[in-house]
Amino acid sequence: MSVELQEHVAFYLTGRRMGGGLMAADGQHMRPGLLARFGDLTRLRYDFPLVLVGSRGDESEIRSLSALINGILQDIAPRGIEGEATRQHLLRLEREIRTLAANGDTGPLSGLWDLATQRIGAPDDSPLARSLGRARAALQVDGEVADCTDELPARVITHLWRALQRQKAGLFNQELRRLTARLADILQADFVRSRRGTSAARLRASVGTGMEGAFDFEALASTLQHVSGRDPLPDSRRQRVQRALSGLQARHYAQADAGGPDDIDSYVFANCRDALAAFRNRLPQIIELVNTMAIAELEIEGLYVEATHDPFFAGFDESSVGAKDLRLFPDYLVCTASEDLQGPENAGLMEILASDMPIRIVIQVSDILGEPALRAYRGPVAHAAQLGKMAMGLGNAYVLQSSSSHLYRARRRILSGLAHAGPALFSVFSGSQRGSRMLPPYLLAAAALESRAFPAFSYDPAAGPDWATRFALDGNPQPEADWPVHEFGYEDESRQSVTEQVAFTYVDFVACDPRQAKHFALVPRAEWNGSMVPAADSLTSDSLAVAAKVPYVQMVNGNHVLLRALVDEKLMLAAQRCQEMWHSLQELGGIRNSQAERLLARERKVWEEQRQRESAIPGRDARPPPPAPAATIAAAPPAQPVVAATEPDKPSDDPHIDTLRCTTCNECTNLNNRMFAYDANKQAYIADINAGTYRELVEAAEACQVSIIHPGKPRNPDEPGIAELLQRAEPFL
């Protein structure tokens, strides 16, 4: 073993640099090679900054600045070269707004737009100013601009939550109005039918003074009292309706008074314990209101049965209120940080997630790699990244895990979680790794997601009965692979362009954190040798303990010089654990599912054995057709309708009717309604053959519009004119 290799192996095993061949990674401003090209994010067109628009509580609540600019360009810039100048002008403005947002400028888009226009400083009559003016006029939406900063997760989810609460409050008030109006209708209808409601005085008042001379109200009242229903509402029902009405009206007005933004804010909390306490305080009112609304609904539908419903409502309590009832009321929002989830707070979190309470919890994970308890042994692992996975185990909660960089893409799923009937957990990595601000939060958050250190997934218990419909892993890049692979291009020492396919692994993510520099040792280009292996390849090998080759990752320093950084064993073990966790998520998502693979292997074996047995039988086709896939079965022509044997029925001697074909035309029943009658479906049958004569049977058969009456043979051969009747009956036998 050469001296260099010995030095490399020693670093891998001990994490210490021995000899002078390796350089420390501290203070070198190193970053993973794949991130080298993202130096200045303000020059990059990507999802950020976002614009938080106040709209309809759907996906359009959050827009990307780039998407907005694209929309405006489609409206105002003609296709082709004619629109090129406008496009360039507007892209310059977009860059300027992005720079303002990156520098910490906040405010509505309209404000930043005007500020950016000012900074560009185009002369009034220039083409640039004209382009920007037209674009400004075409800007249809406005809202707060939000860059990918530490506060982004709570800000975005709170924005969407508020929009949904506004929408929900509107629907709830509308529902209360509907119920009160319908209950009032019941009382009003009872009143106008009553003696007082039809009195002459009331009729006179309803006509007004202009035309009162034209009517005789006494006569009118007398007539109405004569024809109006005489069944007033029972007292018990009237009192129940009145109670429900006054209960709903009180709530309606209270809701109207407290419907402002302050009221919504009283549902936002900084920790789980306070949210739980507030929920429990408000629960009695909710129970009472749900009770009243249920009574009102039953009364409106006319379905309230005292014998059934009185006992039910007498025992109406907390257990009677389900998740669907709670959806009518505002949800609770908790915005907290993963570091605060200790002791009682952790217990509160678990209590919420295991319940039916409509509490949405946003956990902002700021530092995956800085947890001292775990860092002390076994190297850096991402405990916070497991919160979502643990919550899924409770089964009832909606779970979304993502990073800030992908929140815009995950907005539909955020809305689904906020609308879920039950608790929801949003675990989001903000990218604001404290003490490691080498990269902007956006890049760090994206790196965490790319490297599977903080993978994205969602679990929606309401989506379906199985994991295939509930669980989604599609928010990750290349979810089928262990690590996403990207093209990496650079110039070698002879200025030749080189392109490689490079995987972005957990080790690359850790390399973004200066606090973890001790796990890396830089190897100058002159000392690169064949005993070094990319960390991704090393992680696929069977045993990490065999150090015949030392893993490395490609990194660039502050001067954009490409280096290889050896990785120590502790970090590789952590990467292996990350990989295993990713594999378990893949299995949940149906990728390389071990149970399915085992089942498939078993079925294949059975099929092979059966095939061999059958091929051993002489004269038998050795290759029976394999089972047809579902698509083939579906494509097969549908079966022909079932038709009974086409053999004609023999004429019966007994009179009968093909009742199923009766058209209820009344011909036979008008002829003799004792002999012919209708069944429960109002179709004719022979009710009593002795109730009429054979002549009537024959006449009915002749009159029948659809010829379904069969007179059969006469019961009385001595009936007058029987020979003629038999002749007439012949076609209907």
Place this chain on the structure above:
Amino acid sequence: MTMTTRASECLMRMYTEDHHLEDYQGSIPRWCTGCGDNAILTAVQRLCRDEKLRPEKTVFVSGIGCSSRFPHYMKTYGFHGIHGRALPIAEGIRLARPDLHVFVNTGDGDCCSIGAAHWVHAIRYNMNLTVMVHDNHIYGLTKMQVSPTSPRGLRSKTTPHGADLEPLNPLSVTLGIQNVSFVAQAVDWIPELVYDIISRAFHHKGCSFVRIIQRCPEFLPELLAPWLSDPNRTLLLTHENGMRVSAALGKVYKNQREHDPSNIDHAREIASLKDLIPVGILYHNPAVPCYEDMRAIMPLRGPDLIQRGLEAEFDKFTIWPQEEAVRP
């Protein structure tokens, strides 16, 4: 849109209401003995019973004509409207009371002549209605005048020398209207299929248009005799997504064809058949949106809204003193 509570939903399910056919039978029908309307009435009453439709939540709307006497014979809510206007009335009810089951009974004259414009737009609006066109090919109530579907050459009070025009085909016309979502045809002399087809129409969310060819024994007793006497002239359309024919019926009506109701081109071909009467579901597209779902939520017609509306109307007749003052 209602947001019922879970408790009320649960309790409503606890309350089951069984009805008998008699519960839906209104006054005694005054249709002629042997009239095909009777078969339709019975099929609809059976449907109401089997679907457990609450009479107070069901409404039948009609225009003018023999068939339009239908609401009188149903013990539900009913609206015997004016000539040709059954569909707009039903649409109004649908908008104002989305909780009701709305049926429309109209005739070939009522729907295809004076009400033709409403027919076209009702199909286009695709509101959730079950429309039954009782097509007896004649104006019967007014004692035999030609209707748009009367056969060419028919002698009537208005065409003593025979009808000059080819009859209008209600199926072809309906299938040519934008947003059409359900078109079917039944014949009154196969009551089993009248029931099945109306049942399928009832369960379709959208405007389901069912033409029911019916006999008029009083004025056109022989018109449909060839089809009644020869079952092979009736073509039953079968499909797993359409109608299935019972074994007993299949014994009589052997002329059957597999037809996928999602295929509008084939539906148009079938609708154009001359000698055969197709019976079954010609076209069904459940994906067509309903107009009432596309509109914004209607404001609740409570006392506040009524008061605002009245005040707005009264304001039109108000003389404002300040206007007088500034007038030169």
